[in-house]
Amino acid sequence: MCSGLVAFLCLISVSLTAKVKWVPNTNFNLKLNFKDGRLPCPRQTVVFPESLNGIVSIETKAVVGGFVLPQDGELVFGDGDLQFGSSENSNCTETGNVYFLENSVSSWAQPDVWSSPKFNEATPDAERVPCFDDTVEFPTGSVFTISLPDEQQVVRDIKINGVSYDTRTFIDYVLHQRDQAQQFILNQYQETGIFITNKQCKSRSGCPCQVNVMRIDCSAKICSVPTCIDPIQPVGHCCKICGGVISFDVDQSFDLMTFKELVEAVIEGYGNEDLVYHIGKIENKIQLVVVNKGEYTGTSAEVVNDVNNRMQRHWVQGVKEAAISGSPLYKYGLGGKIFVSMFFAVVLVMGGVYAYYYKLPEIRLPIDIAGRPGMLSRYQRRTDSVVSLTRRDSVITTRSGISTAFRNPMYDSKRGRVVVEATADD
Template sequence: MLTAAFILSLYCHVAGGLHREWLPDTNFNNASNWDKGKLPCKNNRILFSKDQELAVFVQTPIDVKEMYVPLDGEFILGHGAELAASDGHRAPGCETGEEVTFKDPDHYSWYDPKNWQTSFSAIGLGQDQHAFPLDEETVPCQHDDVVFQPATSFRVDLNSDAQNIHLQTISLMNKRYSSSEDFLEYRESHTGRLQFHGNGSVTVTNTKCEDRSGCQCGNSRNLRRICVNLLQGGHCPELDCVNPLKPQGHCCEICGAIIYLKYDGKFNLELYKGHLINSFLGLDDYKDVRISLTKVDTQHVSKAALPNNALASIQTVLVDGASSTATGTSAARLAEDILADITRQGDVFGIVSAEVQMTTSDDEPGNMSAGTMAGIGIGVLLAALSTAGLAATFTSPRIRVKIPSAFVNVKNDLNRYAAFNVDGGFSNPVFDPQVNLSPDLCSTGEDAINIVPSQLGSYITNPMFNPHGFGEQEC
């Protein structure tokens, strides 16, 4: 059963977006803004680069003996703050004439996840321990509310590979902006020009995500910038699994599983996420597995799993905890359980089909590898297939099978097939070349489903399509 707190979190996430707080500042009283890592004292020489363009917020009274200020800048004095001439008297720990320089803040990029904090305090909830964000989602998405804390100054690099940065609202200097026109007026002010620089334009839509199947984050065109800032010139960590997977919206490959869902009008992204968390992630076997559910475009999804006019699908990413050394075996097992759950009750949630990719660890060759992709339709035939039958399903040249509103399309690579050792296993009528199919299962009508092989990877000849058995021509 979904808890009241979880339902509240679903509402806040879907209807109102997330609250994103900008972290860096250009405050005078922040020791990290100075090259010595400490605040200047009354006998220091305070240096700002003459070419710096910035606003500096002063929170307390400051005694100044000597200060060099930028040609284009401003000091914003908080309540009770002032700049006063120093009396010049010696003070312990304050060397006369010591230079203290204000650091250059121009490197603080909008697309650097380290500069943002997702605030759950605004809705009174803690971050879900089972969820993790894709890298694309670690900076503000198009339906989020952005907050710059009052009584602070800042400088943000808005350089972007997309023309516009879309937000729901943006709050700064104790004012909330809910339209592009109002915010543009602020940005074109002298203070606004000092606080925001770069080629990006901020579009404030005041629009919530009204689609219960979810809304895309909208940062895909700037994923390159996000990844550069995350990796800081380094490389993705080495992974302890075979053929790691690359989720859409993520910088590095992962060990675990990715499930792509095709859905109909009944599908509710957050309710289905709640179902997975309550039904699976609370179990001891999966308590360390983390999940991400996002709407993505279909450019990386198998065309066999989606209709020609599909614009988006739901990407479910499963990983083992937060460790980069995790093998993903628990996540892969959970993916198999989720697929079994979809065959039982996927239609209840509005899921029409699913396609899964899994990795396997070096010491577990029997698990499904990244080359293994399974597409599962919700229908009569699926209900009749056992879990073992699904595990050893087929890759075929082409066959037409009459399955009411559903299809099955499971692809296995050569290593996976060898690990199964089908010969000597259970007797499965689906793979018996001598089986006689009922004429009712063969069709050439509009409801016939094509099962077409992928052009990727290495595949084996499946006994179900033994030329000495039955073939498409017999239908």
């Protein structure tokens, strides 16, 4: 089992052929390389780290207020044009410093270093890697340093600056690389750890993304705060999420396509286009994760619960586990506000009743009865007549046979009272 500070890439995906691109790039004109995730404004000063381990490339026009250069490092100007000072046509008016972040060395198995159309919000971090039937692409003009995997990974093709490589030519490229802007670091065994071949999946129960399991360092992942009560953490996710998950053991007779059709039918039945799902496989275990694309509404949890109830028993060959997150925080907060409001409203009403009957002093008012001035000796907020809601001898019998009675709590008031009794004429 995988555990400890280093999170695992334990779940391997049911793979579909796709293009997977390498993301890290020290190009100056990329938003991700700045601390606030935005390119600098013409009036802002760009502050570089004290030391740059790699090369920072300026490929397109850049307009900044100024540079605070590193003590040690290298900036390369390609076809880009660097201009200092504000631009009259710029709509950006922010000032101050903006910080350039150098991601000098990244790992093949690091979170969020790959992008692909097949990835969505439900895809675990452990499965956001190239699979055995994927084409790996390192974009033209990108600047990076990558540590190659320790465990051998199988891919369909590797393209570097638009040129395809097989296993032999890729090894030769890494060993004799001349492009200083793009550096590949051999693994601890002094190998590339990459095997390039055209492999096909022929199992009806699906194939794992990679046979050899890698590890992902989740300490490099920035997790957002879940917007639900009791968030879940599916296998392979570095962060807790809102939604639902089902995992179960299968054998070779399991039909992955039939299960996928069930999931899609349930989602379509909810009529919600704001749902995405991911089906992954490790060894003989299938995992389904369903989440909302945007704000969590609870629908994804309902879908997982529905799928769990509709699954056929013979699909599961061992243990089946399902988990769903709770209500959205905004609904939970609304319920709490209503409860607090009602509580204080009840307290205020009861306090008002108590003060009305027992705490207010007697009020004496001058009156004129039959033209003679005088004083009303007693004026109270309530009448001195108290009506007993039930007689002392009346009882209410419950279904359990226990006798009980209800009496007006004001019946035994110390003040005078008039008892109104029922008569035969009533």
